[in-house]
Amino acid sequence: MKQSRIALRRLHPPRDRVLTGALIVATIIVGAAGTMVLAALVLWLLTPRGVIYPQSLLSRLSADYRPWSMADRPQLPPIAPDALRQIEQDAMTGDLSGISIVPPAYAQPPVRATVTATPSPLPNTPAPTATASATATAPPTDTATAAPTDIGFVPSAITTDSVIPTALPSVVPPTATLPPHPATRPPVSTTAPLPASTATVAPTLTPYPTAPPIILTPIPPTPTPLASPTFAPPPTMPEPTATATATSSATATAAPTATATETPTATPAPQFIVNDPGDAPDANLADNICQTSGGMCTLRAAIQQANARPGVDEIWFNLSGSSPYTIIVSSPLPAITEAVIIDGWTQPGWTAAPLIEVRGMPTTGNGLTITAGGSTVRGLVINRFSGHGLLISSGGGNTIQGNYFGVALDGSTAAPNGGSGVSIENSSGNMIGGTTPQARNVLSRNAVNGIRIWGSASTGNRIIGNYIGVAADGTTPRGNIDDGIDLQDATDTDVGGTLAGEENVIACNGDDGVTLKPGATSARILGNRIFANGGQAIDLNNDGPTPNDDMLMAGMANRGxxxxxxxxxxxxxxxxxxxxxxxxxxxxxxxxxxxxxxxxxxxxxxxxxxxxxxxxxxxxxxxxxxxxxxxxxxxxxxxxxxxxxxxxxxxxxxxxxxxxx
Structure with a gap:
């Protein structure tokens, strides 16, 4: 029997092994399943319940959980169960398109950035551009930037509003105050304020946070002081363009900082500044630099450079030493072929009378010759040239003011030019003189006329406010050898006018005060003092007194x-x-x-x-x-x-x- 049982066990050894293996596998499966269930439960407890519940269930049970106070707690309106289920379902499926997760009752207000500009005290002055940005480094992290707003010049204060999205918390950047405006020509106060810019950033529409909000109380920043730029003193220069940038940042652990900077763009100094009374030519006409071989800038070199490039150039003066100053010209100066402003009023120390004498020698032709229109010559004494003091030929629209022609720097001593003080030949629309004492020309003691205007193309020229035949004091006789004003074939010339300051003093000249040669010559002669001349005060046709004939006749000066x-x-x-x-x-x-x-x-x-x-x-x-x-x-x-x-x-x-x- 015993042998039979032994034999039977020997017949079934695999069955025991199978059962043992099955038991082991079942144990492993049950343990894994239990572990997975336990892990799922833990994850469910730790995971926040969407956007409706601000804390996870576990956080509510933890010792660190602190319920919100009533001041912090948002007052949520009641939500219908169906709506709540729909919101939860959409949040879990990720389908949030077309719906607002945060009900309107507690959505944050939109941000409005306000930029206020006060009018510039200077007309046509561009206003600065202000850029404000706010960054909040806190959960969640968002950045809002207010784009630059160019206000420009406005006749009155203007406020421009725009909606700018941003995130909590709100940060208010400091106001950036611009420095005083630089001096201009003519000089203006360097303390004149420019427009101030203020940018304010506040919260806008944002999903509600998933953690208790961070309440920031920014410490008011102290803006970095702005340094007022220093500009060159030359007058009447275009205004520089100023750019102001204000930046503010805030985090949960640091107060915001503010920085305001200005980068002015100064207009270049006048192109050519004469600092040498010599007569040397320019060393290199291609470099746009007025510089002789000696490294200085002479009047001759400045004219050469002005002619070498297109556009209106300016020639200023900064001669060293004590005034007055004399520039001796040994050979004819270049004709002015490009529009230029030769401005003797820019010489330091000038107040009213010219300080710079341009003196010719017996064989140097005309003092200045202008063939380009739109040029200006002012504040010079031009004398001792064998030709005219100034010749204007062809190009019109030139302005001649505040000069002495034919007398010395004292405005009285004879220093005659061999021709006329100013001669205009076939050029129109020129202005000789002005209505202020500074604009007055003195044209006296010249060997021919004070002013000569010839040619049928000479139309619409004006002669106002000048002393012709007397010294700069307006009374001392310093007559020109021939006529005070000589007109031939020129038409529509205005000599004097009806406004204050337009009258000319035309006196003490060797022949007529004003003569109009035969032909179509025409002029309106109003408001002047014309006296003590060797010939007639006004002579039509240059033939002595013209008898009245009750007619206006074409072909005669001023139509008779x-x-x-x-x-x-x-x-x-x-x-x-x-x-x-x-x-x-x-x-x-x-x-x-x-x-x-x-x-x-x-x-x-x-x-x-x-x-x-x-x-x-x-x-x-x-x-x-x-x-x-x-x-x-x-x-x-x-x-x-x-x-x-x-x-x-x-x-x-x-x-x-x-x-x-």
């Missing part, structure tokens, strides 16, 4: 405008009454509406008159007659008065009339 005839002049106290007509007799309708200027004259009754002092202005009636009474001073019974008439153009002075009681 007839002069006024004064038939009565009576003084009563300080009132002067004048009666007269234009033409050979009353009733000449051709002179209706003409302007009649009455002057205190000199000489005998019936002789050709002149204009020592303008007393008043009358207007001719339809028949050419005129009469009127006006207040005067310095006129006495026994004096003589004379008059001119101006319709389209101006007549000669009429015969003197006696002032009676």
């Amino acid at each position: 405008m007839d002069a006024p005839v004064i038939t009565g002049a009576s003084l009563s106290g300080g009132s002067l009454t004048i009666i007269g007509y234009i033409g050979t007799s009353p009733g000449q309708t051709a002179f209706s509406g003409a302007q009649v200027e009455i002057f205190l004259s000199h000489g005998t009754v019936g002789s050709m008159g002149e204009g020592r002092q303008l007393l008043g202005v009358l207007t001719a009636a339809a028949d050419g007659a005129f009469s009127g009474t006006f207040a005067v001073s310095g006129v006495n019974a026994g004096d003589v008065v004379s008059a001119t008439s101006t319709g389209a153009y101006t007549s000669e002075f009429g015969a003197n009339g006696l002032v009676g009681p």
Whole structure:
């Protein structure tokens, strides 16, 4: 029997092994499954429940959990169960398109960045551009940047608002204050403020955080002081462009910092500054640098450089030593072929009278020659040239102001040019003089005329506010050898005017005060003091007194405008009454509406008159007659008065009339 059991066990050994293996496998499977279930439970406890519950379940049970206070807790409106289930389902599936996770009741307000600009005290001055950025380094991390806003010049304060998305917490950058504006030409206060820029960034629409919010209380930053830039003193230079940048950053552990900087872009200094009274030429015309072989800048070299490049250039002066200064020109200066501003007023120490003398030698031709239009010459004394002091040929629209032609630096001592002080030949629209004492030219003691304008292309030139034939004091005789003003074939010239400061003093010249050569020459001659000249005050056709003929004739200078005839002049106290007509007799309708200027004259009754002092202005009636009474001073019974008439153009002075009681 025992042998039978042994034999039976020997027949079934595999069955025991199979059962043992199955038991081991089952144990492993059950253990793994239990471990997975336990891990899933732990993960479920640790994982936050979507966006609706701000904390995980485990965090609520931990010792570190601190419920929000009522001040921190957002007040959530009730949500319907169906809506809640839909939100949870969408959050778990990741399908969040087209829905707002945060209900509107507690969405954060939009950010508004406000940039306020006050008007610039200087017209046409570009306002600076302000850039503000705010960065919050805290869970979650977001960055918001306010794009630059170019306000530009505005006539009044303007506020521009724009919506800028950002994240919690909000950070308010400091206001960046710009430094004073640099000086300009003509000088202005360097303390004039530019527009201030203020940028403010606040929260905008953002998903609610998944952790208790971080409340930041930024420490008000102290902006870095701005250094005011120092600019070169030359006047009338375009304004520099200033760029201001304000940056603010905040984190949970650090207060925001602010930095404000300005990078001005200064306009380059004037192209050419004469610092050498010599006469050497420029060493290299291709380098755009006024520099002689000796390393200095002369007037000759500056003109050469200005001619070498297109566009309007400026020639300023900064001669060293004590004033006045003399530039001796040994050979003709280059003609000015490109528009240029030669500005003697820029010499340090200048206030009103010129400080720089440009002196010629007996064989040096004209002092300056301008063939380019749009040029300016001011603040120079030009004398002792064998030709004209200044010749303007062809190119028009030039301005000549504040110069002496034919006298020395003192404005009185004779230093004649061999031609005229200023000669304009076939050039139009030029301005000789101005309405201020600084703009006045003195054109005296020249060997020919003070001013000569010739050529049929010379139209619309103006001569105002000058001393022609007297010294810079306006009274000392320093007459030109020939005429004060000589016009030939030039048309529509204005000599003087009706506005304050436009009158010229034309006196003490060797021949006529103003002469108009035969032909189509025409001019309006108004408001001037023309007296004590060797010939007539005004001479039409350059042939002596022109008799009245009741006609306006083409082909004659000023169309042969007839002069006024004064038939009565009576003084009563300080009132002067004048009666007269234009033409050979009353009733000449051709002179209706003409302007009649009455002057205190000199000489005998019936002789050709002149204009020592303008007393008043009358207007001719339809028949050419005129009469009127006006207040005067310095006129006495026994004096003589004379008059001119101006319709389209101006007549000669009429015969003197006696002032009676």
